[in-house]
Amino acid sequence: MSRINDISIVLSGEAGQGLKTVELVLNRILKLAGYNLFATKEYMSRIRGGNNTTSIRISDSRISTLINRIDILLVLNKNGLSRLLKRITKNTLIIARRSDVETECKNAKCQIIDIPFIIFASNIGKAVYANTVAVGVLCGILKVKESIARDYIKKYFSKKPDEINNNILALSKGYEEGTKIQEKVKTTPKPVSGIKDDLLLNGTEAIALGAIAGGCNFISSYPMSPSTGVLVSLSKNAEKFGIVAEQAEDEISAINMAIGAWYAGARALVTTSGGGFALMGEGLSLAGITETPIVIHLAQRPGPATGLPTRTEQGDLELALYSGHGEFPRILLAPGRIEDGYYLMQKAFDLADRFQVPVIVLTDQYFVDSYYNIPSLSLPAKLKNHFIKTEKNYKRYNLIKNGLSPRGIPGYGKGLVSVDSDEHDQKGHITEDLDLRIKITDKRLKKIAEIRKVIMPPVLTGNKDYKTLLVGWGSTYHVIKEAMENIGRKDLAFLHYNWIWPLHGDTKKYLKQAKKTVIIENNATSQFGKLIRMQTGIDINHRILKYNGLAFSVEEMESYIKKALEAK
Amino acid sequence: MSRINDISIVLSGEAGQGLKTVELVLNRILKLAGYNLFATKEYMSRIRGGNNTTSIRISDSRISTLINRIDILLVLNKNGLSRLLKRITKNTLIIARRSDVETECKNAKCQIIDIPFIIFASNIGKAVYANTVAVGVLCGILKVKESIARDYIKKYFSKKPDEINNNILALSKGYEEGTKIQEKVKTTPKPVSGIKDDLLLNGTEAIALGAIAGGCNFISSYPMSPSTGVLVSLSKNAEKFGIVAEQAEDEISAINMAIGAWYAGARALVTTSGGGFALMGEGLSLAGITETPIVIHLAQRPGPATGLPTRTEQGDLELALYSGHGEFPRILLAPGRIEDGYYLMQKAFDLADRFQVPVIVLTDQYFVDSYYNIPSLSLPAKLKNHFIKTEKNYKRYNLIKNGLSPRGIPGYGKGLVSVDSDEHDQKGHITEDLDLRIKITDKRLKKIAEIRKVIMPPVLTGNKDYKTLLVGWGSTYHVIKEAMENIGRKDLAFLHYNWIWPLHGDTKKYLKQAKKTVIIENNATSQFGKLIRMQTGIDINHRILKYNGLAFSVEEMESYIKKALEAK
Amino acid sequence: MDNRRFDMKGIDMAWCPGCGNFNILNILKKALTELKIEPVELVLVSGIGQAAKIPHYLKTNLFNGLHGRSLPVATAIKAANPNLTVIAESGDGCMYGEGGNHFIHTIRRNPDITNIVHNNMVYGLTKGQASPTSQIGFHTPVQVNGVVLEPFNPLTVAIAFEASFVARCFAGDTEKTVDIVKQAIIHKGYALVDILQPCVSFNKVNTFQWFKEHIYYLDASYDPRDKIRAFDTAGEKEKLPLGIIYQSQDKKTFEENLVAYKDNKTPLYKREPLRSLKELMQSYRD
Amino acid sequence: MDNRRFDMKGIDMAWCPGCGNFNILNILKKALTELKIEPVELVLVSGIGQAAKIPHYLKTNLFNGLHGRSLPVATAIKAANPNLTVIAESGDGCMYGEGGNHFIHTIRRNPDITNIVHNNMVYGLTKGQASPTSQIGFHTPVQVNGVVLEPFNPLTVAIAFEASFVARCFAGDTEKTVDIVKQAIIHKGYALVDILQPCVSFNKVNTFQWFKEHIYYLDASYDPRDKIRAFDTAGEKEKLPLGIIYQSQDKKTFEENLVAYKDNKTPLYKREPLRSLKELMQSYRD
Numbered sequence A, B: 001m002s003r004i005n006d007i008s009i010v011l012s013g014e015a016g017q018g019l020k021t022v023e024l025v026l027n028r029i030l031k032l033a034g035y036n037l038f039a040t041k042e043y044m045s046r047i048r049g050g051n052n053t054t055s056i057r058i059s060d061s062r063i064s065t066l067i068n069r070i071d072i073l074l075v076l077n078k079n080g081l082s083r084l085l086k087r088i089t090k091n092t093l094i095i096a097r098r099s100d101v102e103t104e105c106k107n108a109k110c111q112i113i114d115i116p117f118i119i120f121a122s123n124i125g126k127a128v129y130a131n132t133v134a135v136g137v138l139c140g141i142l143k144v145k146e147s148i149a150r151d152y153i154k155k156y157f158s159k160k161p162d163e164i165n166n167n168i169l170a171l172s173k174g175y176e177e178g179t180k181i182q183e184k185v186k187t188t189p190k191p192v193s194g195i196k197d198d199l200l201l202n203g204t205e206a207i208a209l210g211a212i213a214g215g216c217n218f219i220s221s222y223p224m225s226p227s228t229g230v231l232v233s234l235s236k237n238a239e240k241f242g243i244v245a246e247q248a249e250d251e252i253s254a255i256n257m258a259i260g261a262w263y264a265g266a267r268a269l270v271t272t273s274g275g276g277f278a279l280m281g282e283g284l285s286l287a288g289i290t291e292t293p294i295v296i297h298l299a300q301r302p303g304p305a306t307g308l309p310t311r312t313e314q315g316d317l318e319l320a321l322y323s324g325h326g327e328f329p330r331i332l333l334a335p336g337r338i339e340d341g342y343y344l345m346q347k348a349f350d351l352a353d354r355f356q357v358p359v360i361v362l363t364d365q366y367f368v369d370s371y372y373n374i375p376s377l378s379l380p381a382k383l384k385n386h387f388i389k390t391e392k393n394y395k396r397y398n399l400i401k402n403g404l405s406p407r408g409i410p411g412y413g414k415g416l417v418s419v420d421s422d423e424h425d426q427k428g429h430i431t432e433d434l435d436l437r438i439k440i441t442d443k444r445l446k447k448i449a450e451i452r453k454v455i456m457p458p459v460l461t462g463n464k465d466y467k468t469l470l471v472g473w474g475s476t477y478h479v480i481k482e483a484m485e486n487i488g489r490k491d492l493a494f495l496h497y498n499w500i501w502p503l504h505g506d507t508k509k510y511l512k513q514a515k516k517t518v519i520i521e522n523n524a525t526s527q528f529g530k531l532i533r534m535q536t537g538i539d540i541n542h543r544i545l546k547y548n549g550l551a552f553s554v555e556e557m558e559s560y561i562k563k564a565l566e567a568k
Numbered sequence C, D: 001m002d003n004r005r006f007d008m009k010g011i012d013m014a015w016c017p018g019c020g021n022f023n024i025l026n027i028l029k030k031a032l033t034e035l036k037i038e039p040v041e042l043v044l045v046s047g048i049g050q051a052a053k054i055p056h057y058l059k060t061n062l063f064n065g066l067h068g069r070s071l072p073v074a075t076a077i078k079a080a081n082p083n084l085t086v087i088a089e090s091g092d093g094c095m096y097g098e099g100g101n102h103f104i105h106t107i108r109r110n111p112d113i114t115n116i117v118h119n120n121m122v123y124g125l126t127k128g129q130a131s132p133t134s135q136i137g138f139h140t141p142v143q144v145n146g147v148v149l150e151p152f153n154p155l156t157v158a159i160a161f162e163a164s165f166v167a168r169c170f171a172g173d174t175e176k177t178v179d180i181v182k183q184a185i186i187h188k189g190y191a192l193v194d195i196l197q198p199c200v201s202f203n204k205v206n207t208f209q210w211f212k213e214h215i216y217y218l219d220a221s222y223d224p225r226d227k228i229r230a231f232d233t234a235g236e237k238e239k240l241p242l243g244i245i246y247q248s249q250d251k252k253t254f255e256e257n258l259v260a261y262k263d264n265k266t267p268l269y270k271r272e273p274l275r276s277l278k279e280l281m282q283s284y285r286d
């Protein structure tokens, strides 16, 4: 079905077995060897045992999404197959210790290549080398130059020099085995020149890098999957970039710290997931009334409550939109591509600072845990801060026309900077003047008009003369696009939103042009569809919704879209 | 303008001066004397000083809303006039110590009757008797039988016997003065037989009484204006009704306690306002996934953040609707009449128990602080609990067709009751079975269809063949109705929602019938209008919105409606 | 006595091989069995974390709630039905971090519940960040230069809040810990049992071995009723004292103080509550 | 020295006549003036409550935030700009009730801020419910049968958390309180000043008179460095000791521990942060 010349590899193992290493090492070796690749993972909410998988797709052309098909499946231990049986065909090459998979394979009639990773690894020294054996096997199959793999392994283990030799041995052993079975793999994509200089980063890294590029110098957060990676990444870079990185005692503290930091002139970020964000509503409202900027990275996972902590969903859009009591403007962004993660995070900091509103960047587990190679990301121009040096009689909430009263910070200039969670006068002092209440409310809400002037439009892919319009937002960008291209119909187009709120004014026009509209979301109730209806009155009643905690695959998306095309 | 034969009295004083006593005593005396009355107050967020007012409207017929006109204004101290100047005409009779109001009155050209309340009071003994003098003056003016007033004063002070005599003296002094100025008041309504046996209670009391009638036997809350009254009322009745009443350390504790209590078989209530509710989102989501009932009284006040703590607004509808991460059903109710407060609270407990969902009852400061007399409230039938006695192999989340798995409670029956904030299997145990995830999600969401079967329809007042339809929700019921009746146009009708969510299916039909639709809300962004558009696609673009922290008055509403009628 | 009363069959436990949690489960089952508690009369309340999964691994009524929020839930369950035995059990991050405010105010309330904390000095489930009890210098992916915050000492804190029962145990010692857990459950009022628990996956500093070398048991002469002495003992850092560190004089429990139970001991769910309603309604007429 | 440096003109103060808050304001202004602090370099952070209105009544930068949340805000302001003098000031309900978790974890962080608590043992602004420090038996509209929960003793608790400076004062005593507040501000690290404050409207038990009869000052021989002694003293109930109850040995502050200030003391807002970005980006190529 896929028209792309690609190969799909899945590694299946237990939690705690080292799949992460495979992922980190193999992905990078493949990129250095010149392959285009996409990689993602799905994992259980546990530290050891269970079953987790990493999927890697390799191709001649650029790829950036998950497919269902498995060409090569490496099963590293017992119980690694059962959850994948549905995705296996007779064309799937299963590489595993035969006894680990035999029984289950019998019914599935698949081909097994017996490579007992753990035994090989134990022979070298420790079971954990099994991962490196697996890396070797795949490098062998794909004809990756062994030296590239070897050099990277050396680099990767440079901080544990004792481990280098054995890992090299494990790699070689695997490589040897892989080479033997090269011909079993029908098509293998070719390396492409220049790819080795690409960037390879996942959503988490893109968000963190974008934050730093956006001048982020403060992060206060409480760990919560799948958002923690951003806290980790900024903590790692704290010294180099002069970032104050603090693990708060809870999410309420996290957001209040971030607001305090912005007040004092820092550029602060909070990273969290739905449950943590649900605790931040009051804080959001505080940012709203004090007009203190704040940037929140909200990495979604399936709820309600604890839900499925390590899975993916687009289930918190409405929460992000309406969270916090009272009425105040906000901006919602949701990157579709990893590049967007980087650029939108920068933008988020600028928007927050400029409009003095909360900016919430919505990603999800699928987004933050997915990688693909990217030619380059441009470095930002010099950072522009929007705060001012205050004069003696500074009024924080000066009632100027567009509502954007210049923001001062304490200690910079001669003025005093007063902000208040109560309704306040222009100077920021508590008031019960109810006429002023209206003026200050209007001032806050007026900023929406200013924000509307800079909204990024949704992106239309496909034929401009479409009859059917697919609509999606955030992390489903690539999968919808690839599925649509595979279907290859002329009357089809796809409208994707990176900028969710305020909703772009062209939305209605786009929808009205279509005979049929289809909304696609990774949730159960079509939250973006409801938002569109609230804004445009248009009901998108063809819905493609998935809410089992997994991302859409290309094949699945194709079949859903086809079904929608057929439906009346 | 008002076609009702009524008189409007306003008492103006400082915080801490005893206006509350006037309100409690005078309202009750008037009712016992057979007057229909409506009373409400507006006050500042402070304990002493400032300026607060209590408005009382008395009539031959039943009345239940605020008017702007002031017939008699009692000013108890200096600075009690300035905030009211806009509402004063030459017909207003101002009763005050002349020197307290003279300067301001000069411009307003109003009539002053010089009664130095505080001096009279001090002569009797203490300045605080000024309140009773004021009560006496009004009783005198209105020709209330002095014995009724005297008896009630005796009863009111029965716990402070030392205070009885002086208060009686103060009453008499006031009565005497009041009698002298009777003829200055043009029309005074007449007492109506039977009214003395009416109930007189405010919104807070109706909510609390309704909760008790709904079987509420647990309340855990954190004080927050204007919701605290309900906690106070249930605490006061805790012993009599066997209620566990606990002031929690914060709102997060409050909601988690309430959920725990329901789990163990209690019927628990949380009362809060926007800022507290904003902290409860995660807890709400917990109720959602565990399908534990919960009832929340959300008394709205103007936000964002601390906003105007003692004022009124309908600004938290969207928050109530979307709060909590992930997707789960909920019910939103918003009483329009005080009677509704009583009946809907009972209903809230039944609905929560039956559908195992959160039920949020939205009121606001205006609603909870307003009184009028009501002929009677019916006592509930015997309480029906919907939980079951469990069998040995009890499954809390049995996948039955309508999604309403019978709810067991621990210790009642032979089964074990397991509930989990993680996604779970039928037995309530944590699971990563992603197919089951879909089934359990569907089960939760299916309950919406069951709820839809019992939605109370909106109430249409006015002409069934309307051309213009006014739409309102919650506490604005009476004021819209009275204003519409005053306008008296045949082509006008008013559709009022007590049951907000899920939205009743007839909504679209009602709106489509109208040539013009007008939404009326006590907020700045028309939250209910947006909700209607999301559900029906219909944009109500005539909007009457007020957001200065005060409730609509009848006159104001009339003029807004007229303007809307004239607009294109 | 049926020793397997609390066993569950065919469950997939999500803990790492070698983790201290297994023996805490074992200890808990033993203590409950020895106390002849019936699963139907028991409610285990937990938050979120690795420790917090424990209620799924034994036969019991359970409420596996939100991260940090087990204590308000447990307090309310006990208040709604004092006949139930209620245990709130979770990790150190859950109880002392996110749940810190409930921890301190629950102690003030003194409900008759047992509060067991699996103290592995780390956030396990979220993969190894510092917890409030992490020791100075402990390196993690977030605390890249090592922990600098003063560690949270649950014992001194509980004593400062006048907890009625404060104990510390070690997950590696079944016998002594069973005994203390039993005493905690029997204790009338709030009882804290902080159990030192090695996390083999994320805490490579405070290992089984490390704990063995850094603990000692209070001897029979130790008087847990002496508050100042208890505070002093609880604060010891070189070697961590184990045992019942503090136990206060008989104190009224939260439930005993509730007026709802003044003349009526029936659990709330069994009551006929509306008898006085007419009278209350009448008060709005008079 | 300009004694009126912090005065504001023409403001309407929302406190009740006779309230202890007035003198706390007076004390604060005096202390700040004597320390020669400039209003532009000062940030007063508060929560919500009657006490929390104080920043509006003197000349200062101010952040009047949410009920219970002043400490995280104050910590962050100081961390973002260590040149500012930061005071977090609010009521007992705000700091010890809603804000309890921040209170304890802020102590662990030891930021160089001063934490002043107006302790009137009641919720003033919401009209007289019990606060965590309300005394047993205190009657309120919610605690209709009197408070039954163990009162929160901020001093013992702060000591249990190893606060670096713990003091108690009385709002009725200007001179001694000014002195202690000054020491608290000068103190490097977190400093708690719990000020006993009569609430004339809602606390008819703990009045000016009551406080006068129930307080005493620690004398010169008292050594605030002895932790166990301090804990013991802090727990006294008959008469409430006033003074610096505990002060620990020099401890690193939160800001000193931040790597962001390791080689660069500039406040964050003045920095040019993007120098190393290219290098970081390159790491995703290699």
Ligand SMILES: Cc1ncc(C[n+]2csc(CCOP(=O)(O)OP(=O)(O)O)c2C)c(N)n1
Binding pocket: A222, A223, A224, A225, A251, A275, A276, A279, A306, C048, C049, C050, C051, C052, C066, C067, C090, C091, C092, C093, C094, C095, C098, C118, C120, C122, C123, C124, C125, C126, C131
């Ligand atoms: C509100 C909220 N914030 C954060 C999380 C993420 N989270 C889950 S478990 C956990 C920490 C677990 O540490 P601990 O309580 O010590 O338990 P352990 O896993 O070590 O047994 C965190 C931060 C969450 N589930 N909910």
Ligand SMILES: Cc1ncc(C[n+]2csc(CCOP(=O)(O)OP(=O)(O)O)c2C)c(N)n1
Binding pocket: B222, B223, B224, B225, B251, B275, B276, B279, B306, D048, D049, D050, D051, D052, D066, D067, D090, D091, D092, D093, D094, D095, D098, D118, D120, D122, D123, D124, D125, D126, D131
């Ligand atoms: C989240 C939240 N919950 C509750 C409130 C209501 N509230 C305002 S002030 C206050 C208590 C004030 O007591 P305290 O902090 O002791 O200050 P005081 O008024 O006594 O000075 C409460 C409960 C609020 N503003 N926000």
Ligand code: SF4
Binding pocket: A047, A048, C014, C015, C016, C018, C019, C020, C021, C050, C051, C120, C124, C125, C198, C199, C200, C201, C202
């Ligand atoms: S992560 Fe640590 S605490 Fe959790 S199960 Fe594994 S070893 Fe035990």
Ligand code: SF4
Binding pocket: B047, B048, D014, D015, D016, D018, D019, D020, D021, D050, D051, D120, D124, D125, D198, D199, D200, D201, D202
């Ligand atoms: S309510 Fe109490 S604390 Fe508040 S200002 Fe009045 S007297 Fe002071």
Ligand SMILES: [Mg+2]
Binding pocket: C049, C091, C092, C093, C118, C119, C120, C121, C122, C123, C124, C131
């Ligand atoms: Mg832990």
Ligand SMILES: [Mg+2]
Binding pocket: D049, D091, D092, D093, D118, D119, D120, D121, D122, D123, D124, D131
């Ligand atoms: Mg107080």
